[in-house]
Amino acid sequence: MNGIVVYYSKYGATRTYAEWLSQEIGIPAVEYKTVKLDGLDPYNFIVFGSPLYLGRIVLAKTIKKHWHRFKSKRLVLFTVGSTRDPIQIDAVVKRYFTPAQLNAMPHFYMLGRSEIGRLNPLDGFLTKTAAAFTKDPEEKRMLKEGFDGMRRENLSRLVGHIKTLTAK
Numbered sequence: 001m002n003g004i005v006v007y008y009s010k011y012g013a014t015r016t017y018a019e020w021l022s023q024e025i026g027i028p029a030v031e032y033k034t035v036k037l038d039g040l041d042p043y044n045f046i047v048f049g050s051p052l053y054l055g056r057i058v059l060a061k062t063i064k065k066h067w068h069r070f071k072s073k074r075l076v077l078f079t080v081g082s083t084r085d086p087i088q089i090d091a092v093v094k095r096y097f098t099p100a101q102l103n104a105m106p107h108f109y110m111l112g113r114s115e116i117g118r119l120n121p122l123d124g125f126l127t128k129t130a131a132a133f134t135k136d137p138e139e140k141r142m143l144k145e146g147f148d149g150m151r152r153e154n155l156s157r158l159v160g161h162i163k164t165l166t167a168k
């Protein structure tokens with residue numbers, strides 16, 4: 001299968017997952033900003049990788065806007081964030097995509113990373129504010145102190161899914 005990983009990443013966590021995935025399944029990973037949409041036409045399999053920021057899936061709007069281009073391809077979406085609650089993630093994803101879209105583009109979520117010292121001042125402020133409103137004590141701590149949830153094995157379900165697709 002002629003595939004590609006297209007990702008957006010602000011601080012590098014989604015990039016790292018995209019690169020690990022690229023190594024695991026042997027397809028290239030490219031940053032969304034460097035891609036021309038026409039350039040994706042030859043690929044029949046696309047993995048989108050996007051972080052969550054302020055309750056948004058950064059790449060979701062683009063994917064939806066150009067759905068007509070992508071819908072004939074095999075698609076997978078992975079998202080990266082700090083949320084530990086799968087129900088919350090599910091709700092975010094369902095806000096963007098219809099059940100039919102999610103059927104055509106299964107979604108996988110993975111814990112990312114936040115290094116407080118590397119955040120720009122606005123992101124630092126927003127993270128502190130989010131911590132103040134977060135009820136889950138562990139997530140509150142993660143937001144305040146930063147966290148590193150990056151594990152290569154977090155990719156295992158996603159890799160398993162892709163391997164079943166490419167075996168077909």
Ligand SMILES: Cc1cc2nc3c(=O)[nH]c(=O)nc-3n(C[C@H](O)[C@H](O)[C@H](O)COP(=O)(O)O)c2cc1C
Pocket residue numbers: 008009010011012013014015051052053054055056080081082083111112113114119122123124126127
């Ligand atoms: C300002 C800000 C807002 C964030 N909002 C969310 C959010 O709504 N949901 C979530 O799960 N994670 C959120 N995060 C955590 C990031 O998604 C996480 O750190 C991720 O690893 C960032 O990916 P990147 O390094 O590829 O940019 C937020 C982080 C920052 C700095």
